Amino acid sequence: MRRLLENTFPLLVVLGAVFLLGYPFSYLMGYPLAQNNLEDRNRWSQQIVEALPPLDIGAPAALRFGTPLEPDGGLLVLGNAPYAAEYAVQADAITLAGAYPLVLDPFTALDEGQTFRTDQVASESPVYLDKRLLKPGYEKPLEKPDGQRVGFSFSATDGVFVLRGRLLVQGVDYEVQEGVLTLKEPAPLWLALRPEADWARPLRITGDYAWADDHTVILQQPKPGARLELAETVVRWAERLAGGVDGINRTFTLVHGKLVPSDAQRQILVNDQLLRADGRRALERADGVRRQFTFPEPGGVLLLDGKALELGRDYEQAGATVTLNEPLSRRSQLLQQDYAILDADAGQLLLAQAPAPGSAVWARRYAVYDKPKCGATVFECFLSLPQHPVPLPHWIFTKAPSFVTRFEWASDRNVLREVWYTARGTLVALLSGGAVGLFLAGLFVLIRPLERAMLPWVIASQTVPIIALVPMLVLILANFGIRIQTSILPTAIIGGYLSFFPITIGAAKGLRSVEPLALDLMHSYAASPWQVFFKVRVYSALPFIFASFKVGAAASLVGALISETETSNAKGLGFAILGQVQAGNVADLWILFFISSLLGILFVSAVGWAERLLAPWVRKI
Amino acid sequence: MNKRPLDEQGAPAPAAPIISVRNVNKSFLSKGGDIVALQGANLEVADGEFVSLIGPSGCGKTTLLRLIADLDQVTSGQILVKGKTPEKARLDRDYGYVFQAPVLYEWRTVKRNVELPLELMNVPKARRQHLAGQLLELVGLERFAKHYPWQLSGGMQQRVSIARALSFSPSILLMDEPFGALDEITREQMQMELLRLWRDTGTTTIFVTHSIPEAVFLSTRVVVMSARPGRITDIIPLDLPQPRTVETRESARFFELATRVREALRRSEKDAP
Numbered sequence: 001m002r003r004l005l006e007n008t009f010p011l012l013v014v015l016g017a018v019f020l021l022g023y024p025f026s027y028l029m030g031y032p033l034a035q036n037n038l039e040d041r042n043r044w045s046q047q048i049v050e051a052l053p054p055l056d057i058g059a060p061a062a063l064r065f066g067t068p069l070e071p072d073g074g075l076l077v078l079g080n081a082p083y084a085a086e087y088a089v090q091a092d093a094i095t096l097a098g099a100y101p102l103v104l105d106p107f108t109a110l111d112e113g114q115t116f117r118t119d120q121v122a123s124e125s126p127v128y129l130d131k132r133l134l135k136p137g138y139e140k141p142l143e144k145p146d147g148q149r150v151g152f153s154f155s156a157t158d159g160v161f162v163l164r165g166r167l168l169v170q171g172v173d174y175e176v177q178e179g180v181l182t183l184k185e186p187a188p189l190w191l192a193l194r195p196e197a198d199w200a201r202p203l204r205i206t207g208d209y210a211w212a213d214d215h216t217v218i219l220q221q222p223k224p225g226a227r228l229e230l231a232e233t234v235v236r237w238a239e240r241l242a243g244g245v246d247g248i249n250r251t252f253t254l255v256h257g258k259l260v261p262s263d264a265q266r267q268i269l270v271n272d273q274l275l276r277a278d279g280r281r282a283l284e285r286a287d288g289v290r291r292q293f294t295f296p297e298p299g300g301v302l303l304l305d306g307k308a309l310e311l312g313r314d315y316e317q318a319g320a321t322v323t324l325n326e327p328l329s330r331r332s333q334l335l336q337q338d339y340a341i342l343d344a345d346a347g348q349l350l351l352a353q354a355p356a357p358g359s360a361v362w363a364r365r366y367a368v369y370d371k372p373k374c375g376a377t378v379f380e381c382f383l384s385l386p387q388h389p390v391p392l393p394h395w396i397f398t399k400a401p402s403f404v405t406r407f408e409w410a411s412d413r414n415v416l417r418e419v420w421y422t423a424r425g426t427l428v429a430l431l432s433g434g435a436v437g438l439f440l441a442g443l444f445v446l447i448r449p450l451e452r453a454m455l456p457w458v459i460a461s462q463t464v465p466i467i468a469l470v471p472m473l474v475l476i477l478a479n480f481g482i483r484i485q486t487s488i489l490p491t492a493i494i495g496g497y498l499s500f501f502p503i504t505i506g507a508a509k510g511l512r513s514v515e516p517l518a519l520d521l522m523h524s525y526a527a528s529p530w531q532v533f534f535k536v537r538v539y540s541a542l543p544f545i546f547a548s549f550k551v552g553a554a555a556s557l558v559g560a561l562i563s564e565t566e567t568s569n570a571k572g573l574g575f576a577i578l579g580q581v582q583a584g585n586v587a588d589l590w591i592l593f594f595i596s597s598l599l600g601i602l603f604v605s606a607v608g609w610a611e612r613l614l615a616p617w618v619r620k621i
Numbered sequence: 622m623n624k625r626p627l628d629e630q631g632a633p634a635p636a637a638p639i640i641s642v643r644n645v646n647k648s649f650l651s652k653g654g655d656i657v658a659l660q661g662a663n664l665e666v667a668d669g670e671f672v673s674l675i676g677p678s679g680c681g682k683t684t685l686l687r688l689i690a691d692l693d694q695v696t697s698g699q700i701l702v703k704g705k706t707p708e709k710a711r712l713d714r715d716y717g718y719v720f721q722a723p724v725l726y727e728w729r730t731v732k733r734n735v736e737l738p739l740e741l742m743n744v745p746k747a748r749r750q751h752l753a754g755q756l757l758e759l760v761g762l763e764r765f766a767k768h769y770p771w772q773l774s775g776g777m778q779q780r781v782s783i784a785r786a787l788s789f790s791p792s793i794l795l796m797d798e799p800f801g802a803l804d805e806i807t808r809e810q811m812q813m814e815l816l817r818l819w820r821d822t823g824t825t826t827i828f829v830t831h832s833i834p835e836a837v838f839l840s841t842r843v844v845v846m847s848a849r850p851g852r853i854t855d856i857i858p859l860d861l862p863q864p865r866t867v868e869t870r871e872s873a874r875f876f877e878l879a880t881r882v883r884e885a886l887r888r889s890e891k892d893a894p
Binding site (some may be wrong): 535 | 738769
């Protein structure tokens with residue numbers, strides 16, 4: 001007992017130190033990412049500000065919008081055009097002089113008043129329930145579906161979950177625990193073909209409703225018998241950009257502040273003309289010398305690497321052709337837009353053309369980025385990372401059990417099964433590499449000239465990049481009708497290829513390292529070369545052989561892992577590692593890293609145990 | 622073990638020597654020219670004799686022993702062991718060799734180390750175990766049969782190596798400073814045991830040493846050698862009575878003979894070129 005304690009204590013101290021050092025290390029490695037999350041506005045919480053639809057369309061003569069309206073700061077719009085109607089503003093309501101133009105499209109209820117369907121394609125058009133405006137809202141999970149994932153994290157677990165147009169039923173479709181939604185069936189693979197298609201993931205409805213696919217709206221609360229309508233055309237109250245509309249001024253301000261250049265939500269209009277913010281490229285490529293560029297259409301603001309250029313100072317323009325004063329460097333990006341952001345923090349925009357007097361410059365929609373989503377400091381952002389580049393040490397221990405039980409034993413993706421597969425491959429590789437190594441070493445020691453002839457080739461064999469060898473081997477084996485998917489042969493060959501070298505060198509060294517006197521003694525007994533070999537050389541070589549087998553065991557494991565990544569075997573730790581690399585699951589990768597390391601340690605220790613069993617005379621220091 | 626009658630007086634060898642060394646030269650090749658290890662050595666050893674080779678370091682004592690054992694080959698001259706070439710004698714397993722170090726195989730137990738020569742000679746297992754047991758009894762190590770060499774003290778290890786050299790009853794025992802690394806007390810004990818073994822087995826023994834009292838106490842003849850080049854300068858017959866006991870060491874004759882050996886050694890030093 002005391003001995004056990006004495007033996008394990010240093011190990012515990014080292015493990016403890018590694019464990020504790022893991023935290024600062026993890027923070028250090030995760031710092032750049034956390035800092036980026038804190039500073040990159042694209043990762044800030046985003047609030048979409050839209051032209052307001054009226055709250056209630058029951059009485060169209062007076063439209064209530066729910067917020068105090070400033071007559072100067074806004075205008076009425078219908079669709080994408082200012083609505084030329086006479087109206088009076090009173091606090092949060094507007095009274096139209098004429099009739100209210102309204103097109104409502106009713107939904108069909110698919111069940112007891114929770115799932116509704118329309119023939120229209122999902123749009124930003126407001127949805128009214130019994131003539132009253134509903135507030136949309138949903139939360140996306142942190143994870144993306146990879147076709148296998150069943151667990152998705154949400155900030156809260158109350159409410160209604162939907163997936164691809166379908167309302168999920170607790171107990172039947174999912175279980176929920178501590179912010180993690182666990183589906184019974186994996187969510188189908190998410191393809192980023194349409195970035196806006198959030199409904200490819202499971203969603204949690206946080207508002208009154210959410211679109212669950214192109215045609216389906218799901219309410220948070222079932223409203224049996226309710227009448228749900230999509231208002232295709234509705235009079236909205238839109239925000240007017242600050243700035244003089246005098247035919248000269250081109251600078252306008254979106255008073256709500258901080259803008260992000262990449263905001264895809266932003267829609268700025270002059271009268272009914274949508275200004276395009278997606279950059280148009282020149283027809284010519286920048287080559288570092290060229291100064292003259294032609295765009296598909298004339299006009300527009302020129303942006304060089306995101307900064308607006310000034311006509312006259314930076315470039316000259318003739319129709320759709322511009323001539324820069326400086327040649328464009330090859331790495332720079334020259335874009336033409338209808339407007340540019342002059343000052344993102346102040347919300348200042350520069351329009352390509354000054355709007356004619358009397359036109360309306362307005363924002364139909366834009367996003368406000370108010371604060372970082374991840375927290376106020378880098379540290380908070382670090383803690384909120386869904387996965388750290390280097391996971392926090394305790395995380396490994398908390399996630400490891402579920403990692404083992406994620407797939408049932410019968411599945412090829414069960415991690416224990418993968419470990420077993422790799423271990424088997426490694427063992428076969430070590431034994432085959434060991435057999436070749438020992439044979440070569442014996443040959444080299446018995447027939448000296450053979451060593452001089454073959455050793456350079458043995459060394460050269462280890463300079464061949466193994467990664468290049470594997471696909472070749474797969475092709476060759478396929479020629480012999482050996483199916484990679486079922487055969488352990490490639491693993492044995494690759495692992496053996498890597499492990500035979502240290503074993504050859506170690507065993508040859510061992511067979512040579514006999515004490516001269518021990519050989520003299522055998523000589524004095526007139527022993528035959530075979531007797532010398534098997535009674536002396538082999539035994540004195542054993543410590544060397546075991547040491548080289550330890551190196552060989554580690555090499556075999558590397559070979560097994562590499563062969564698994566290359567052979568589309570779909571089995572083993574190597575394949576699992578590759579899969580997690582492609583899925584970007586850093587944390588699972590770390591668990592696999594630890595499992596592979598443990599396997600390596602196990603193999604090396606097993607060689608040690610074999611040594612103690614087979615060579616008990618070797619004194620342990 | 623066949624006993625042979627001993628020459629009580631330790632007189633020079635009779636006509637038919639068991640080992641004869643005639644005009645033997647041995648030089649080793651080296652970068653700075655050949656090194657002459659042994660020059661014009663002549664020696665005849667009779668059956669049952671105990672001959673010690675004594676001299677300073679580098680005088681070729683070990684070389685001479687290795688030449689007799691066919692562990693090295695002569696450059697010129699002739700050695701006959703039982704009337705045969707050393708190589709033939711080695712192949713016939715005519716001698717047992719005890720090195721300066723015990724040279725026990727650490728992967729074999731004490732008993733299996735003693736069995737090794739018998740194993741190489743394909744002696745049946747039961748027979749060789751019996752013989753090894755007897756030999757261990759002879760050197761007083763029967764209790765350590767199952768031990769591994771590293772569990773034994775230096776003296777015990779050397780005793781195992783002597784038992785091993787005797788295991789196949791060779792007619793000649795060649796010993797190269799076997800007690801060199803032992804402390805004085807163990808050394809004297811070992812000397813007594815060696816003498817007992819020699820008397821019991823009657824094995825002709827050539828014993829390399831650099832200790833004068835050891836040579837005088839053990840031998841029937843002492844061969845004095847000198848260095849640079851290594852050569853035999855004197856052969857002194859010792860007439861101490863057999864069997865030798867603790868008292869022998871304290872007798873006047875012992876000191877007298879020891880003085881003679883010492884003087885011979887000194888003379889050979891002076892004569893050295």
